[in-house]
Amino acid sequence: MVEQKIRSHIKRKEKGYICAVDTNIVSIANRNPSYLSVINDSILNICDGGTIASFGSKIYNLKLERYTGPDLLLDFISRGYRQAFLGNTSENLTLLKDKMQGAGINLDSCLYYSLPFKAVDEFDYKGIADKINLNNIDIVWISLGAPKQEIFASRLLPYINGAILIAVGAAFNFYIGQGAYHRAPKWMQQMNIEWLYRLGVEPRKQLKRIVSTMKIYPQLLWKEYKCVRKV
Numbered sequence: 683m684v685e686q687k688i689r690s691h692i693k694r695k696e697k698g699y700i701c702a703v704d705t706n707i708v709s710i711a712n713r714n715p716s717y718l719s720v721i722n723d724s725i726l727n728i729c730d731g732g733t734i735a736s737f738g739s740k741i742y743n744l745k746l747e748r749y750t751g752p753d754l755l756l757d758f759i760s761r762g763y764r765q766a767f768l769g770n771t772s773e774n775l776t777l778l779k780d781k782m783q784g785a786g787i788n789l790d791s792c793l794y795y796s797l798p799f800k801a802v803d804e805f806d807y808k809g810i811a812d813k814i815n816l817n818n819i820d821i822v823w824i825s826l827g828a829p830k831q832e833i834f835a836s837r838l839l840p841y842i843n844g845a846i847l848i849a850v851g852a853a854f855n856f857y858i859g860q861g862a863y864h865r866a867p868k869w870m871q872q873m874n875i876e877w878l879y880r881l882g883v884e885p886r887k888q889l890k891r892i893v894s895t896m897k898i899y900p901q902l903l904w905k906e907y908k909c910v911r912k913v
Contacts, residue, residue, distance in 0.1 A: 732874025
């Protein structure tokens with residue numbers, strides 16, 4: 683479904699943006715109505731959170747699977763599309779370019795654009811879009827971190843002629859494998875406990891996020907469970 687949706691939009695040059703939604707994004711969105719609107723206005727939201735897939739499967743009695751931003755990037759990065767990589771740091775974008783070149787990816791069809799560190803309201807969206815449109819880009823990968831990257835995508839979209847914008851967080855870092863940014867072992871990914879690995883790698887950052895999420899996420903799950911059972 684995800685692949686078909688992206689390919690269909692690219693073929694028709696129909697613009698839109700995609701969000702990789704994890705528990706952090708869910709908790710932020712349910713505290714911030716304007717951010718919730720940004721998430722709901724996407725053409726597609728993929729399930730980046732393992733607990734979302736696990737609890738969602740139980741609540742809806744469906745088989746839901748996790749599909750992360752890094753996985754989506756890996757699946758599409760070498761398919762020959764014209765791609766733009768926005769955000770992160772210039773150093774990491776250089777490493778990303780080198781890694782892609784080593785993988786035999788055609789760099790002539792790619793645009794690398796390290797955005798300046800500024801508030802989401804301060805970007806020159808038209809100027810950024812002009813570069814994307816000039817290069818006839820199919821997919822724009824955005825690495826700014828949530829909630830900034832999703833808001834950025836929604837504000838860039840009106841100036842885009844016809845590309846898919848995909849907010850993927852630290853996917854660039856995972857792809858190049860820099861510093862603390864390595865994916866958890868496959869068995870942890872399969873058990874939906876990659877968050878535990880991230881906690882061990884970045885305890886301060888991840889613990890703060892977990893505490894913030896746990897203040898609202900269990901309530902949201904219970905609310906959704908009751909709502910579904912009433913139907």
